[in-house]
Amino acid sequence: MDKKWLYFILLSVVWGSSFILIKKALLGLTPVQLGGVRIVFASSFLFIIGYKSLKEIKKQDWKWILAAGFFSSFFPPFLFALAQTEIDSGVTSIFNSLAPLLTTLVGGIMFGLLITRRQVFGVFVGLLGTVALILAGARFSPDQNYWYAIFIILSALGYAFNINIIKKHLSHLSPLAVTTASFGVVIVPALIMVGFSGFFNEVWYSPDMQTALIYLVLLALFGTALANIYFNKLIYVSSPVFAASVTYTIPLVAVLWGVWDGEKMNVYQLIGGAIILLGVYLVNRRRR
Template sequence: MKQIEQKWIYLSILSLIWGSSFILIKKSLLGFTPMQVGGLRIVFASLLLFILGFKSLKTLSKTDWKWITLAGLCSSFIPPFFFALGQTQISSGITSILNSIVPLFTTIVGMVLFGLALKRRQVLGVFIGLLGTVLLITAGMDHNPNQNYWYSFFIIFSALSYSFNINIIKKHLAHLTPLAVTTASFGVAFFPALVILLYSGVFSQFKGDIAMHESVWYLLALALLGTALANILFNKLIQLSSPVFAASVTYLIPLVAILWGLLDGEHISLVQLFGGLIILFGVWLVNRKKKE
């Protein structure tokens, strides 16, 4: 199968998996605290990855581990906690739209730190996308006064973390297999996440908490599919394509996430949808290539 066909297949599968992750986080939070959701998500995903990819860790050099540590903190440790914190106040649909700024941040980080050359059209796209983000947040404050939209910055910081991860993998870790990169990244996140879980008291609480018993299935799906499997597929997509194309998975994620949110009774205003469209238009400008 040609590379061009493969990358679109990976993009489609990832959109479905990650688009469903936001509703899974929401359902997990019904029984667990944000710290417990983030920690268990990392630990469950890590255990599966250790089984599948432990042998692949032998392929990493000392230099690789330096970049893996940074990439692992940016992609496997910070976002699981911050997304859970953000969704305590913001709906799953809006969270997915805010996540759409990943390609914009990927472009900015690539330009500032990794020598990526930008055209005027791409610079314009970045500013338009960021303008849409501001509109989305301010509209949310007006439309949902009961929600604390300052928690949006947890999602924005996670998007920035992902953008560092994408550029690091493409520039410094492209010679490794996706399974090796993913397993090593979660190896970096595993022990700090386990310490946080121990201090959260989740293991002592679980036995007698019915809400936890019901939510744990959503959390398992989130960890095994939305985290472990999705990260392997995403790292493969980065290798098959450019960093910006890989980040463009966020084009389709909001469509899936908003549909799940509407089915679960969430409401999104027209102004918020307009802000989301502005973000996606900015992302499109950044990615668009002129025809020869």
């Protein structure tokens, strides 16, 4: 099997399972605690296995590492956790499907990526699906605040910047070096966030927090640290838009986990998700 497809399938399963792990961890942790501790665990694990790779990084690389780190490694863990306090995990994963569309837009506007008319049309189709999904959710799931989808869209935008930065400015570095450094530059602000959240004072006396940490460890090691290494490998062996297209299949896994956990989706939400994926398909489809 081609490496890029192997990485693609692996990431679909691992990241598709991340949303249910976030949901379970939120039963005992606040969004700030979840996001911060997730970054700290992932950064620590990556430093243990990847600290030797940091010698590859030159002085001129660090500004791009810093940008990639905050766009992809720092803000999304907090934003995803915050979004899932109001939106089901399966629906959250569908909103995350905007990443390939935003990758195309960011690449075309800021990184010189050529965009065809079909891709522009695909972007508008995807945005139409997003609006449809928000409206359907607001109408049929009034107990959920679909304005929190904005946090997922911001996360997807961060991933779009990260993918283009890595492909254009950091492709001479190994995936392990980029991933380790990207998390290394955000561990201190993450620790500060965790400290102010009261985590260190509360965790010793809260059985709910201790149970949540089990899910969080799995999320940090597999859904964050290892997944980011393989995602960076996928960027290296494919195009930015193909790498972002892993969000095609992530919702399939995430929705199955959500249904297993008792979440419900109506047909209008599924239609909105299908429209988003159609837009992603149009952006990625190659001419014969």
